[in-house]
Amino acid sequence: MAEMKLHPSCVADLRAPTFDQDWQRRAFGLAVALAEFGHYRWDDFQQALIAAIGSWQEAPANARGRWEYYEHWVTALTNVIRQHGLLDDGYSIPKIGKTAPPT
Amino acid sequence: MTAQFSYPGDREESSAAQVRALEALLIEKGIITSGTVDKVLSYFDSEMTPLNGKKIVARAWVDPDFARRLVTDTPAAVAELDLPEGMAGAEGEHLAAVMNEPGIHNLVICSLCSCFPWPVLGLPPYWYKNPTFRARAAREPRAVLHELGVPLGPDTEIRVWDSSGHSRWFVVPERPAGTEGMSEDQLAQLVTTESMIGVALARSPVES
Structure with missing residues (x-):
């Protein structure tokens, strides 16, 4: 059962790799790393992701591009970084949450 | 999405460029180091x-x-x-x-x-x-x-x-x-x- 048809636009190949492109992998690692080091809570990222996916789903089918999960991931990452001011002058790392890097 | 990114290849490249830019800025600001993302990813791969x-x-x-x-x-x-x-x-x-x-x-x-x-x-x-x-x-x-x-x-x-x-x-x-x-x-x-x-x-x- 290598490939199973769920729907014309949803083919589940259970052996498919998780990331098709390196940028997806980097975006994933970046979002996790920033949460791990306490720059935001994982929930904050999750909410941003839900919002990004929600806008895509609510847009009319002819006005939105093809589904690409990690584009929403990048949108969410960009938004959560902005909301938490990580790139603003004078930003300091919050003293909350876990700070030790995974080793 | 502007017309200049309307082709699938450009769309991929646009996302890749955004991620590269974000990571570079975060490194430049001292928020992460150049090894941080790889470290997290290798933890996922191995553990x-x-x-x-x-x-x-x-x-x-x-x-x-x-x-x-x-x-x-x-x-x-x-x-x-x-x-x-x-x-x-x-x-x-x-x-x-x-x-x-x-x-x-x-x-x-x-x-x-x-x-x-x-x-x-x-x-x-x-x-x-x-x-x-x-x-x-x-x-x-x-x-x-x-x-x-x-x-x-x-x-x-x-x-x-x-x-x-x-x-x-x-x-x-x-x-x-x-x-x-x-x-x-x-x-x-x-x-x-x-x-x-x-x-x-x-x-x-x-x-x-």
Whole structure:
């Protein structure tokens, strides 16, 4: 059962790799790393992701591009970084949450 | 999306460029170092894999008391096993196991984004994140499971668990017949990621 048809636009190949492109992998690692080091809570990222996916789903089918999960991931990452001011002058790392890097 | 990014190739390149720029800026600001992302990714590659889930399920198959604890307090039961330390911020909190049994089949989805119990199952397969799969599995789970070739009787109750930030479900599939006398390690090899999502059953020792 290598490939199973769920729907014309949803083919589940259970052996498919998780990331098709390196940028997806980097975006994933970046979002996790920033949460791990306490720059935001994982929930904050999750909410941003839900919002990004929600806008895509609510847009009319002819006005939105093809589904690409990690584009929403990048949108969410960009938004959560902005909301938490990580790139603003004078930003300091919050003293909350876990700070030790995974080793 | 502007016209200049309307071709698939450009769209990929645009996303790749955005990610490169973000990482470079964060490094420049001293928020992360150039090795941070690789370190996190290698942790996922080496430690947070479905191997953890396979061991948990195999233990639940051989130890009914553990199986009960696994359902009532999943994080505590998981902590009893000698598994890599989970990354608490990375979807490792709030693990919740549900048990298949005769007449009950559990299926895990995430209707909002793609919450997934990374520490026990690794990263989700891409179809788990597909909007069609998410919507159909919620709306017509029996049809979806039928299409996936999961043999379920008409009387089997299907329970669909919608993962969220606060409950990251995984399924303990039923122990296949003909596995009496198998060791925990041998049993673990019958457990697949798909069976722990609920889109398949555990492998039979005959087919493996």
